[in-house]
Amino acid sequence: MSFPWAKNYEPQQPLMKWLDEKLPLPRLVYNAIGAGYPVPRNLNYFWNFGVLAGVALVIQIVTGIVLAMHYAANAGVAFNSVEHIMRDVNAGWFIRYAHMNGASMFFIVVYLHIFRGLYYGSYKAPREMVWLLGVVIFLLMMATAFMGYVLPWGQMSFWGAQVITGFFSAIPVVGDPIRVWLLGGFAPDNAALNRFFSLHYLLPFVIAGVIILHIWALHIPGSSNPTGIEVKDEQDTVPFHPYYTAKDGFGVGVFLLIFVALTFFSPNLLGHPDNYIQANPLSTPAHIVPEWYFWPFYAILRAFTFNFLWIDAKLWGVIAMFAAIALLFFLPWLDSSPVKSSNYRPLYRIFFWILMADIVLLAVCGMKPAEQPWVIFSQIGAAYYFAHFLIILPIVSRIERPLPMPNSITEAVLAKHADTSSAATA
């Protein structure tokens, strides 16, 4: 792929030469994440999160496979089998807490990865396909996380499954039969638990496959960068290895420090106490909340309380919640500004930060019970969310006057260093 100055793989050892002729796997790795992939030299720490998401997926797969060796997907024993892992399996408490908090860490880094894409316009041409595949990965992650949360068969598992599968019953006419078909019964039970376990085991490998496509699509134009200016010549880039392997190594260290602190010192911080009560179809928890990474979408779902245009409020909520994610697929075409980086987009940058505040507000609303003032906050927050993407962003990209931009990445880097050195002398 990519730039003419990309280094070529030249195996030195006889074994590697032999391997390169028969199956050029080392060449593939060299060109994908080795010295054969030229990367802009000016990436900041926000470009670490893609690699971190990959690390998080590997941790989830490894811990998950070990958990599956001890877990029993049967509604009668699932809850106790998790406690068996916590009490009797050697280091089972560690594997289980790592998997549980690993899901949260995965979402934290993926959200930061997405927000980086929004701020620096990584979704724009020529990287639309990278973005589209990323949204697919995000959807798959949400499905996987939801089904994983059902497996311990606690109260929130059961009632979460009840609420989420209830979305399908909002579909007119065929909704209820679809829901029964998906669950394998009239309520979540053994059939649902078994299929969720099966899919929860399958989907991470589908995610891994889509990640390969995501990286493949990325390698055609090459990585974007904080200026949003495309690479022009060799001095704009450095080889991925050793420059970014070293920087990502440091990023992985910081990621693991936070992960370890969460897993060992406060493993239930992000969980819900009700999930330590075994699932009971006859007792509904006082208020049902999903995991934190679903809070903003849960708030959008609950914001719709009015049967507008003869469409049921519940159906509005479900449509809006899915639309809130689906609209990301259209983002490359909603934003028509040719300037990628918000560093040069004074107007868009303001709305980007308002959007971030709006998402935090929605998250808080999703966590709180459906009481005032949280209901009205979630309604305002949801309205702003849609307004941002569907109304404000297309208008801003048309009327905005971008700031003057440097001619190349190298020029931007050198200007930055000239600034800091003159500031130091002054």
Add this chain to the structure above:
Amino acid sequence: MVRPLGFLVGLGFIAALVCAILTTPLKNEPNASHEFHKHPRHLALSSDGLFPHWDKAKLQRGLQVYKEVCSACHSLHLVAFRDIGDLGYTEGQVKSFAKSFQVPSINPDTGEPATRDGLSSDYFPSPYANDVAARAANNNALPPDLSLITKAREGGKDYVYSLLTGFQNPPANLPKELQPATGLHFNPYFANLNLAMAPPLKDGQVTYADGTKSTVNQMASDVSAFLVWTAEPKLVKRVQVGWAAFLFLLIFTGLTYMSYRNIWADKKH
């Protein structure tokens, strides 16, 4: 095409939300029980924080309170007798403790249901044959299993401790509909204020082997500490392993940072 359509879709959602805002009442329905509900009081234990350890004497006292008081109604089905070796008992003591319980069994000659002396490998037996029997004996309320109780309630150990010490006469201004019905007991730490469990502890109820004075407060604190252990027997080990992992990673991250700076030393970025 995308932008005009998106514009219309956006207007549709916003219109639906504006209608929702205009039709949703801004006042919450009054909930008087909120006013009388209290947040749990804090209980400091040696198993708290970043440098926890088990206070074994306290856990042994807590086990005694569980056995002599709580186990009359509450099961502890995730805990085996062998586990209490962690509380500082010898193997012989664990065996004789297990033997003091009768566990369900089958008569080897007739196949009829029977009971036998407990073994170290047995789990704490349930006080009732089944949930129906438990409800029948408790005014139709089911006493929850206590194995995970300090992880399964908002407030954890603080909640358990506050609940056990929080029984009191209802305040004079308590509305009529919140007054405890027959067989219920007022407790401001319980979500709906009225609890089927009668106050379980009285001063001097158990005689501690180590001579500690058995006040209600002492027993509630001891049994809460014990239930922290039953909910997570690996808690202390978890934090210790955590420190080892954290310190290792701190050094690892320091090294990766230095190698990052070293590799980039000649590149402006």
